Amino acid sequence: MYDIIIGNMMQSPLKSLDYFQKSYDIRVGQLQEEKAKGTKIVGTFCLFVPDEIIFAAGADRIVLCGGKTDTIARAEQSLPRNICPLIKSSFGAIVDACRNGSLSCPHVHLVDVVVAEATCDGKKKMYELLPEYLPTYVLDLPQKPCSPEAITYFLSELRKFGKYLEDLTGNTIREKELKKQISSSNETRRLLHRLFDLRRRNPPPVTGSEVLRVMQKQFFLSPDQFREGVRQLCDEVEHRSPPSGSGPRIMISGCPMSAGNTKISDLVEQKGGVIVVEESCTGTRSFWELVDENKEPWTALAERYLAIPCACMTPNDQRISRVVDLAQRYHVDGVVYYTLSFCHGYNIERLLVQKALKKEKIPLIAIESDYGDSDVEQIGVRIDAFLEMVS
Amino acid sequence: MITAGIDAGAATTKVVLMRDREIVGFRISGTAFDFLTTAEKIYNELLLVSHINKGDVDTVYATGYGRNSISFADKRISEITAHARGVYFLFPEVKGIIDVGGQDSKIIVVEDGCVTDFLMNDKCAAGTGKFLEYMAKALEVPIDELGNLALLSSYPAGITSMCTVFAESEVISLRARGIAKADIAAGLIASVARRIVVMAKRMALTDQIAFVGGVAKNAGIKVALEKELGVTLFVPFEPQITGALGAAISPALISRY
Numbered sequence: 001m002y003d004i005i006i007g008n009m010m011q012s013p014l015k016s017l018d019y020f021q022k023s024y025d026i027r028v029g030q031l032q033e034e035k036a037k038g039t040k041i042v043g044t045f046c047l048f049v050p051d052e053i054i055f056a057a058g059a060d061r062i063v064l065c066g067g068k069t070d071t072i073a074r075a076e077q078s079l080p081r082n083i084c085p086l087i088k089s090s091f092g093a094i095v096d097a098c099r100n101g102s103l104s105c106p107h108v109h110l111v112d113v114v115v116a117e118a119t120c121d122g123k124k125k126m127y128e129l130l131p132e133y134l135p136t137y138v139l140d141l142p143q144k145p146c147s148p149e150a151i152t153y154f155l156s157e158l159r160k161f162g163k164y165l166e167d168l169t170g171n172t173i174r175e176k177e178l179k180k181q182i183s184s185s186n187e188t189r190r191l192l193h194r195l196f197d198l199r200r201r202n203p204p205p206v207t208g209s210e211v212l213r214v215m216q217k218q219f220f221l222s223p224d225q226f227r228e229g230v231r232q233l234c235d236e237v238e239h240r241s242p243p244s245g246s247g248p249r250i251m252i253s254g255c256p257m258s259a260g261n262t263k264i265s266d267l268v269e270q271k272g273g274v275i276v277v278e279e280s281c282t283g284t285r286s287f288w289e290l291v292d293e294n295k296e297p298w299t300a301l302a303e304r305y306l307a308i309p310c311a312c313m314t315p316n317d318q319r320i321s322r323v324v325d326l327a328q329r330y331h332v333d334g335v336v337y338y339t340l341s342f343c344h345g346y347n348i349e350r351l352l353v354q355k356a357l358k359k360e361k362i363p364l365i366a367i368e369s370d371y372g373d374s375d376v377e378q379i380g381v382r383i384d385a386f387l388e389m390v391s
Numbered sequence: 392m393i394t395a396g397i398d399a400g401a402a403t404t405k406v407v408l409m410r411d412r413e414i415v416g417f418r419i420s421g422t423a424f425d426f427l428t429t430a431e432k433i434y435n436e437l438l439l440v441s442h443i444n445k446g447d448v449d450t451v452y453a454t455g456y457g458r459n460s461i462s463f464a465d466k467r468i469s470e471i472t473a474h475a476r477g478v479y480f481l482f483p484e485v486k487g488i489i490d491v492g493g494q495d496s497k498i499i500v501v502e503d504g505c506v507t508d509f510l511m512n513d514k515c516a517a518g519t520g521k522f523l524e525y526m527a528k529a530l531e532v533p534i535d536e537l538g539n540l541a542l543l544s545s546y547p548a549g550i551t552s553m554c555t556v557f558a559e560s561e562v563i564s565l566r567a568r569g570i571a572k573a574d575i576a577a578g579l580i581a582s583v584a585r586r587i588v589v590m591a592k593r594m595a596l597t598d599q600i601a602f603v604g605g606v607a608k609n610a611g612i613k614v615a616l617e618k619e620l621g622v623t624l625f626v627p628f629e630p631q632i633t634g635a636l637g638a639a640i641s642p643a644l645i646s647r648y
Contacts, residue, residue, distance in 0.1 A: 385471035389506045
């Protein structure tokens with residue numbers, strides 16, 4: 001329902017956003033062709049699965065992480081109701097596609113295998129149900145990323161994953177190719193840094209709703225398509241005249257907003273807030289760290305991916321300091337802490353984030369919500385009051 | 392300067408008229424299906440009894456859940472900000488506000504009338520006026536008498552459920568066991584108070600707390616809250632109008648806003 005009100009009313013729509021939509025249509029056809037030719041397509045759910053290894057093995061990938069509400073009822077026929085909507089939505093889409101041939105998620109039919117990851121409890125247990133529908137590989141993650149053994153272990157997991165992909169595709173992962181993929185992914189990450197840097201302007205030349213919709217395409221499109229899109233977007237945004245008036249600068253921090261889920265960002269901006277940065281999987285977490293190109297590539301990948309500050313890790317001090325750092329770097333007036341309903345990791349971690357922000361006198365409002373529209377009014381009241389408070 | 396504040400609440404609509412810093416009058420009425428009709432009706436009534444012409448009102452401010460429906464309002468503010476201003480007008484020393492209304496309950500932390508933090512219960516009738524209304528019905532007691540009835544109890548019954556539907560079945564089973572009406576009422580009041588106190592403690596409210604909203608008229612809840620919090624609560628002469636009052640206080644009249 002919010003699609004009609006997105007974007008900044010005072011500014012002309014961004015042409016480069018059309019590029020992303022067109023690319024998506026091309027992308028689906030491209031994957032179908034690849035699949036027909038025998039290329040293996042990997043479905044992923046999470047930032048912790050390194051793209052570079054998948055592409056270096058000659059496979060392709062598309063994201064299966066669900067942000068739509070319509071597949072949740074299907075999932076609730078088997079999953080408990082009181083778990084996170086992202087897990088239910090993703091699972092429902094797979095069941096729908098594999099049992100009923102439904103296209104509620106058009107990606108499911110494209111994939112040969114699912115590569116899952118041992119992040120939160122809900123996802124891990126949901127992944128155990130997937131083999132009934134699709135071949136599933138689970139990449140293990142150490143949960144204490146700062147322990148010295150963690151990198152060693154994760155490195156061995158990545159190599160095992162590489163071997164799995166080699167068996168799947170019949171190709172060998174060559175170091176030269178892996179390095180090439182790393183350097184190309186880094187280029188995308190640098191472009192995203194450029195895009196986010198432009199948002200430090202006051203007022204920023206691009207809205208949070210616009211950026212979110214771009215970030216959601218990150219794992220749908222091919223890396224080349226996405227990189228080209230971000231480049232065009234940066235060039236366009238760089239010269240876009242800023243909106244005349246401007247409300248308080250807001251940071252969104254917390255759970256991912258998978259494609260289909262833009263509720264909170266849209267509400268904040270509809271109420272007059274200006275989102276300047278998202279500390280989330282559909283924001284900084286997806287691109288902030290670069291892979292060290294001077295190191296042995298497997299080790300460099302292990303280090304970079306293990307540094308993703310997800311709430312499934314403990315302790316997660318790197319996230320707490322990241323949030324404070326971003327809040328200061330982007331000169332935010334307040335933080336909207338977004339938790340998907342029943343996401344215990346991010347929900348509990350909020351206490352530490354709030355404490356750290358309080359020290360810096362940065363206010364935070366906690367919003368917990370699912371994919372439905374039933375709470376839009378109640379959340380709207382809170383956001384109104386929060387924006388008045390930080391103005 | 393004459394200003395009007397309209398608090399279009401989920402359960403009741405409140406209107407306050409102010410001339411400079413004086414409250415001219417106020418009006419409270421149950422909200423009908425249409426927020427606008429109720430607000431227009433009591434606003435016009437209040438103007439009439441106050442001998443003020445509509446044209447003489449400088450600004451009409453709307454707040455509350457239905458504030459966007461009040462088409463004749465000039466400006467709108469959220470009820471959180473409105474309550475903070477209204478309570479500041481009455482009790483400038485207040486640092487925390489407990490507002491329990493028909494549909495939600497909120498805790499507001501204030502500093503010199505400015506909101507610094509707040510918490511609202513969500514999506515559920517637990518700890519709100521609605522909960523008490525249903526429970527009064529289950530006890531066959533008029534809602535106005537529930538609080539006083541509870542004060543008569545020496546052995547409050549234990550009510551564990553926060554869910555309106557489950558608590559109602561708990562009440563029915565207590566009735567079936569022959570527990571005295573006053574004891575059940577006291578149990579219900581205690582359960583709502585506990586719920587509110589958890590929220591208040593989450594926001595670290597300790598002293599100088601105001602209690603507003605329709606439920607603040609319930610003596611039983613006030614006593615239960617004071618016991619749990621260990622403080623005497625500030626309750627305005629008419630606790631339902633602080634939102635409308637805060638809306639009516641023109642920002643121009645208070646230098647710091």
